[in-house]
Amino acid sequence: MTARATRTVGIIGGMGPEATCLLFQRIIRATPARRDQDHLHVIINCDPSVPDRTAALVAGGESPVASLVASAQLLERAGAHLLAMPCVTAHAFVEPVRRAVGVPLVSLVEETARAVNEQCGHARCVGLLATDGTVRSGVFGCLGERRQLIVPEAAQQAEVMAAIYGPRGVKTVGPNAEASRRMAAVAADLVRRGAEAIVAGCTEVPLALAAGDVAMPLMDTLDVLARAVVREATGACGGRTL
DSSP, X not given: OOGGGSOOEEEEEOSSHHHHHHHHHHHHHHSOOSSGGGSOOEEEEEOTTSOOHHHHHHSOOOOSHHHHHHHHHHHXXXXXXXXXXXXXXXXXXXXXXXXXXXXXXXXXHHHHXXXXXXXXXXXXXXXXXXXXXXXXXXXXXXXXXSSEEEOOOHHHHHHHHHHHHSTTSHHHHOSOHHHHHHHHHHHHHHHHTTOSXXXXXXXXXGGTOOGGGSSSOEEEHHHHHHHHHHHHHHOGGGOOOO
C-alpha cells in the first residue's frame, strides 16, 4: 500500500473529542501498515462547538446541520476524498451533510447494520445502547428490519444518559468506573429481556463498556466505522466503491 493508492480521510470530529481520538486510534490499528508511509492520510476537524445533537432532536435545541456542513466542506477543501463522522446521533442529520459535499460520507449507522447482519445474523433480538436523541430519531431502525430491536426502559435509559452526560459521565470526566458500572447494568438488563447482541449506538459507549462487560456480543460502532473507513480508503477486503 502506498500513499498514491489510498484516499485521504476526513473526520468530522469533536462530538465528542474523546470519541474522535478513539476513532483515529482505531483507524491506525485497522490499517495494514508496516511503516509510517503505509498509514492513511487523515485530516481531523475536531470542533466541539457543534450544537448538541440530542438537544436538537428532543428539546428543540439549535440544529447542528450548519456546523456539520461547514466541517464537511472544510475537510473537502483540505483534500479529503471521503468523510466519517464519529457521532451516532449526528447521523440523524447526515443527508443534508451528504448533499453539501462532493465526496462520500461513510455512514456509521449503515455500516453497523451491515456488520450486525454479517456477524450476528443469528440474533433474533438486538439491544441498543444510545442517547435519547438517537433512540427517538429512529436512525437505527434498519437494525429492526430482520429482527426485533429493543431499547432500555425509561429508568434504564436515564442510566445510559447519566453514563454519557452526567457528572461522572464520559463526556464530562472521561472513562471511569461509575460510567462503566451504569452502562454494564443497562446492557445486562437488555440481555435479560432477550437481546442476543448489543449495539453500542453512541460513540461514547465504547469508552464505558468493553466486550468483556457484556454476556452477549457487543457491536462496537467505532470499530465498525474504523474498519469501513480503512476498507473504503484502501480498497482492502474487497470493499465497496462508494
